Amino acid sequence: MLREVTATRVAAFGRFGRLRSVIDQLGLLPVLLIVLLVFFSIASPNFFTRANLSTILTQALFLIIVSVAQTLVLLTGGFDLSMGSSIALVSIIVGLQLLDHADSPTTGLLVATLVAIAVATGIGALNGLFVSLFRVPPFIVTLAMMTAVSGLALHVSRGVPIFGLPGYFSSTLYTGKIFGVPVPWVVTALVLLIMYVVLHWTRFGRYWYAIGSNAEAARLSGIAVRFYLFLAYTIAGVLVGITGLLLTARVGSGEPTLGASFPLESIAAAVLGGVSIRGGEGNLFGAALGAVFLVMLRNGMNIIGVSSYTQMIITGGLLVLAVIIDNWVHRER
């Protein structure tokens, strides 16, 4: 019986049915990831090493958290371009706070964490307010916010990095370990776990999917659409704050342009991971895999010595390929 169902399903995909069926079930990204892993491992002995795999994962963590944040917003049918400048502002303010608490690690870490989350959450809440209450398109709201916050970060920092941060900051939040696991890894795992629970086991999550699928239907069903839209941007802000904090610990200074590439990268990661920009479709782990894919591709090309210009061509080409395969798998059966 099962064989018959499978055969029917494969037949429904027509030519190359089995391959299309496999990709349709697993998703394109895991397949591409495995292909990349195998290819780079064969191409260079320095790729598939413990140190390099650890590097890839560490580099990907920050993009993973931002991609999760972006996914929350994407699920509601919006997106957030201001995440990069939020990270920059968080970085600057955290840097300044740390300089004020250079001699008191506990206070410094506490203040830095609270300030990071407060600043980014505030920016997220403002985005949410404009999108939900004033019904300004997310593109305009977050583009304007990106510009304004970026200017604020430069103004506060004078355009100069905040350097000379106390050593305890990076040694706790970047190189520090909990039960032998680096702190950023633990934080990312917690973020994924908590957000998974929120998305799939709480009303919030289901409502976000519903709003993204059809906001009007959601409203007619009694969902407080405005409130849940506001909440999505605000919670995304919390995650951006966490990223800003961790990324500042990684680079060891407050940087007024930190995270500038994250908004587009996170959207690309989420979309590659199967999250629909139209809203209502996708999941966190797809977005996380998308982030890992982008980072692994970049790392692998660096390791095997692909020139920067060629890297750009290959990345563009792979995106084209992704579109083609996506169309091929999902075309009318």
Add this chain to the structure above:
Amino acid sequence: MYEGTMVRFTRRTVLRTLVVGGMSVAAGSLLAACGGGTPAGGGAQPTTAPAATPTTAPAAGATPTVGGASPAEELWDVASYYGTYDVSTKQPGRPAASLQGPKYEKWTRPKAKKPYMIGVSFPHLKDPYWLAVDYGIVDEAQILGVGIELVAAQGYNDLTGQINQVEDLANRADIEGIILAAISYASQDQLVTEIVKNKKKPVIEVINDIQAPDIMAKALVSFYDMGYAAGTFVAEDAAGQNVTVVFLPGPAGSGWAPDTVDGFKAAVEEKVPGKVQILDVKWGDTGKDVQVSLIEDSLNAYPDVTYLVGNAVAIDAAPDILANRAKKPKLVSTYIIPPLYDKIAEGKVAAAPTDFTALQGRMAVDMMVRILNGEKPGVDFPFRSGPIIKVVTPQNYKEFKYEDMFGPRDFRPVFSVKPKA
């Protein structure tokens, strides 16, 4: 009801947008480590190209402090070029062959005959490098009693923005001359000609080289020379041993980062032929997060490399990355920024050349004042001049005045200075 807030894109259309419509933006962003575009995070640098004769100082003497010096006093060491600027003899970055030089001399400060008002245009004012230029210009203007009106574009990708800003400055009746830090080497020739010929206002160049046949003077240092200085240091530091280098120049598409590579290669080939092997050149935007990833990848790819050479943002980030690694390559930057200066002082970084950024800003103001006073560039004062590059190391860093390189630590951007009545 809420459809107005929903974006009508699908996964496929977004991918298409990223690939087709926004290839330059999306791919550049997705692979920020690939570089190109606007430098950021302390990395913005000039658009210069190879100079025929590197102007690295043979001796590591310190430059004198400027503040409070009398106008007639000989100030700092410069490499100058005199004569007539014939653009047909000009190649990118090189001084025009029609000029005579370099002449090594001391810079002197003029007196302003009137409280002139000078316009200044920067590619941007988002990092310590341009903040230092701003300081040099502002402080020199205050010393001379002239006014400044400074505008800054959005970055190296904002060429049209800078052109508009410069035109606006030129249209102001009170602006008597313009100091331009051009975004493009060859795309602002007409702009300069229009202002100099039609509006009868002098335009001079600071920091970034420019082709413009009607440019009236240049206060700048070549980044080829900066790379050359870094290469000379590595060649001497290697002391005859075979060494390997991973080079992290900065953005691939920029006008300055490739020059540092060319200068570095020229130096090591000239000083110690065949002894310095460049294993890889890793281009990338000067965002610190991007550079950190590039360094990590490079160290994984080449665990035995003996020197990491590159942009100041990368070299500033490197000591923390190396802290947990067994093998520690020596770190050499191609230019210097404030946090790097501190790391050199701590002995974590081996060397970084300085172009005395703030002094270049001062020289531009001096040049403009001389022109407005009626002096002739190339005759009464050099057509092209810049501070002599010196290499800052843990052994000699105390000899260099922090303010000459970066301005005071507490300096904030200043966009306007009123002329003395």
